[in-house]
Amino acid sequence: MPKDNATALTVYYDGACPLCRAEISHYARCDGADGIDFVDAADPDQPLGRDLERNAALGRFHVRRADGRLVSGAQGFAAIWSVLPRWRWMARLSRVPGALWVMEIAYRAFLPVRPALSRLFGRLSRPSHK
Numbered sequence: 637m638p639k640d641n642a643t644a645l646t647v648y649y650d651g652a653c654p655l656c657r658a659e660i661s662h663y664a665r666c667d668g669a670d671g672i673d674f675v676d677a678a679d680p681d682q683p684l685g686r687d688l689e690r691n692a693a694l695g696r697f698h699v700r701r702a703d704g705r706l707v708s709g710a711q712g713f714a715a716i717w718s719v720l721p722r723w724r725w726m727a728r729l730s731r732v733p734g735a736l737w738v739m740e741i742a743y744r745a746f747l748p749v750r751p752a753l754s755r756l757f758g759r760l761s762r763p764s765h766k
């Protein structure tokens with residue numbers, strides 16, 4: 637759940653996924669990210685709320701809006717983009733009729749390859765030891 641009333645969103649992400657960590661790290665460094673509570677769903681000590689099971693949070697991107705409503709997939713990304721000034725153009729793009737649907741289809745196509753991409757990203761992002 638959001639930490640306080642100033643939190644616009646709570647973002648649940650898979651902290652065990654190197655690709656996910658990198659993406660969340662990028663968002664966390666953006667202007668406006670102080671209004672987002674980033675929750676590592678891979679940490680069993682992190683509460684997720686009674687309407688979000690841990691396996692679901694690890695398998696698909698979820699965002700809780702300030703009003704408590706849980707959204708996922710492309711809708712979750714659009715929610716983040718709407719509060720980050722440098723990403724608001726993507727939030728506007730997602731409101732074009734049919735765009736969110738296309739983004740959701742693309743996200744669903746990405747999900748089955750995410751584990752392989754994450755492993756590859758993890759190997760490529762490790763410092764080399766010479």
